[in-house]
Amino acid sequence: MRNQTKVLEFLFLGLSDQPEQKQLLFRLFLVMYFIGTLGNLLTILAICFDSHLHTPMYFFLSNLSLLDLCFTSTTIPKMLVNYLLESHTISYAGCLAQMYFFVAFGGSDSILLSVMAYDRYLAVCHPLHYGTVMTSHLCALLVTVPWVSAHLIATVHTVLMAQLSFCTNNQIPHFFCDINSLIKLSCSDTYVNEMLVLxxxxxxxxxxxxxxxxxxxxxxxxxxxxxxxxxxxxxxxTCGSHLSVVILFYGTIIGVYFNPSSIHTAQNDMIATVMYTVVTPTLNPFIYSLRNKDLKGALGKLLDLNPFSKRY
Incomplete structure (x- = not known):
């Protein structure tokens, strides 16, 4: 048996090793994370506090905002802290935890988008039956399924990843604990892990x-x-903007995880990953929520943007 050293921590190589580019990336991701977080929080609060928005569509939108908030918070804050402290390490347990939540929240986000598409299909194509079909019980079920199924799948990936051995190489060519990157670092037989990823x-x-x-x-x-x-x-x-974000989200993920490894390049994978981990969650509250007239009205009431509203 060959000598093996148990890896206690991993080292992120990040998006760039140039100091100037690191500063630019830090500012860019900080601004995008702030904008996305603010947009998602405002969407959730507006829907919660306005009784007129307690409908299935806005119920799904609030859950999408919550998932996007959790999804971006899984990777971006750690990356920002690493840039700020110039420390690019993460513990073994922390890496597995990050991978778990990344798969869980990203998977839930993906399934919920299909649920929202089904909701819009019923509302547009079968408006007379929409109220009787989309009941509160069905809405709760359609939201529970993405959360439960994605967390179960994330558990399977994490348990199997914990069974792998990692030798002396602990450098992850990424800015977070990506499942494919960890599989490539392992010195164990990863056939089962690779098949389950697909x-x-x-x-x-x-x-x-x-x-x-x-x-x-x-x-x-x-x-x-x-x-x-x-x-x-x-x-x-409206449909075009929705589909554009959907294609950007799914297209980049499919390109990273479902294309043959022979056509992959580290730079292209990194750019595609930034698109679905940072860009689309930042755009979602503006594309799905903040362009909506009713939701903008609810935000106006929440923020009390009209100082004369209380006089009438």
Whole structure:
């Protein structure tokens, strides 16, 4: 048997080793994290405090904002602290915990997006039956399923990762504990881990993406039949912005985890990862929530932007 040294911590190589670029990246990610966190918190608070928004659509939006907040908080704060302290290490236990929550919150986010697409399909294509189908019990079930299933899958990945051995190489060519990066570092047989990444990843990513495409196809068809030109293009604008973020989110994830390893490059994978871990969660509250007229009104009441509102 070859000599093995138990790894007690991992070292992030990060996005760049240039001091100037590190400072730029720190400021960029700090601003994006602040904007995304503020947008998601305002969305949650506005929906919670406005009784007019206690409907299935806004219930799903509030849960999406909560998941995005948790998802970005899994990786970005640690990265910012590393840049600030110029320390790029993470403990073995901390790395497994980060990987667990990254898979759990990212997977929940993915499934919930397909649930929201189904909700919009019912509202647009079957409006007369929407109230009877989308009951409070069904809404609770549709939100519980993403959380429970994603956490179960994250548990499977974490338990299997804990069984692997890591030798002298502890350098992760990333800014967080990515499951593929950890598998490549292991000196154990990783066949089962690699197969489960594809199999369980299909449940968390590919199936929800297909469901979204299937749901939005009749939605687009229904929107096309709108007689008003203004109403038609307004609806297309909304659907188009939603689908753009969805394609950016799923497209980058599929490119990283489901493409053959022969066509992967470290730089392309890093850019794609930034897109689905930082950019799309930052855009979600603005695309799904803050462009909404009712939600903007609720935010105005929450922030009391109109000083004369209390006089009338």
């Amino acid at each position: 199999l369980l990843g299909g449940i968390l990513i590919l199936i929800p993406f297909i469901c979204i495409v299937v749901s939005y196809t009749p939605i687009v068809s229904a929107v096309w039949k709108i007689s008003s030109t203004h109403g038609k293009w307004k609806a297309f604008s």
